[in-house]
Amino acid sequence: MNALAKHIKNIVVISDEQLVKLCDRFVEKRFSKKEHVLHISNTVNEVYFILNGCVRTYIHDLNGVEHNITFSMEDWWFGDLQSYLKRTPAAFNIQALEDLTVLAISRENWDVLLKEIPEFVAYTRVLFRNTMFSHENRILQNLSYTAEERYRHFLGHYPNLSQRISQKQIASYLGITPEFLSMLRRKK
Amino acid sequence: MNALAKHIKNIVVISDEQLVKLCDRFVEKRFSKKEHVLHISNTVNEVYFILNGCVRTYIHDLNGVEHNITFSMEDWWFGDLQSYLKRTPAAFNIQALEDLTVLAISRENWDVLLKEIPEFVAYTRVLFRNTMFSHENRILQNLSYTAEERYRHFLGHYPNLSQRISQKQIASYLGITPEFLSMLRRKK
């Protein structure tokens, strides 16, 4: 049984047959480090579940500066859900930070699963909720805490991730410059 | 037909009978200005649709400073959805900023509607999505823009609201001090 099947089983009750039917709608894909899974303003036709590796989701602001919005790693979903569901062009860039293996699902297959497998409806409902809740928490943190506090929290919350990705990427996620992050780390 | 019925009709196709059944599960409630609809760490048993007035959702950070997370006004939903759905204690405070009239729905009635009225399932799916998307946008803004840019955006996005609530509340939403907001306004 693959990691996706396990992930689903942890969230909803579902028979093994249904699970097989469900997993059949996914296709394995690979991207190499630094490759883009999605470019901003392209059409979004898939979302992804990570089997191996990690990605960053980012944008450029009006001054051309890159800002990391999220990191995603093993057993997480990623993609531009908003564009996938609304059929609007992608609002984000998504880039592999390590060699990456994912399970991809097309919108057509997503819709089929929603119709045919009620457990998938329940599962995606939980996914959306959790995404919503983690966004709420992120907003809170950006409002309430200093860069240093946000960095400590990041370390606590994503302990492995901080070993796997560069500080430049972490700084961009925290909303500070790499130079300032370097200074925070020194004075620890 | 009340504002909630209209709001639902704008989002999903639904018969008038179903709509009546649906609206019957809501109870009208009133709160006066400054009254709290929800206190942090209390149990959450209802969520609300606003007929009249506006509210702020806020927390205290570790230093005791208040931070506004959202404002909600006519035709919007509010409540601590996370706690409502997960049955955990409230993570937020919610306070009326004006005299307030809402339609409240209990968790029991929410669950009944989800079972009995498929259109309600579709409607809440859209609600959750939109909440998710607006959170994404807020995270982006806090990362990418200066206080002044965020203030301009706030004015453009909530033109009426800025007339209805105090600058102290707006500053708390923007993540700056009232003094600094005052300075931004002067130099306009």
Place this chain on the structure above:
DNA sequence: CTCTTTTCTTAAACTACATTAATTTTTTTG
């Protein structure tokens, strides 16, 4: 309508974080 409380404004001193630029360390690539 007056008294009290809260909000708003202004300004000076201060701090968290940005910018620039030079140097070192690490990673990537042929």
Place this chain on the structure above:
DNA sequence: CAAAAAAATTAATGTAGTTTAAGAAAAGAG
């Protein structure tokens, strides 16, 4: 493994936003 490119460090200087404090204006209460 050597050369090139990217990332990380350090330090000096600059700036967006905070803090404190005091007075003016507006809102709320009796």
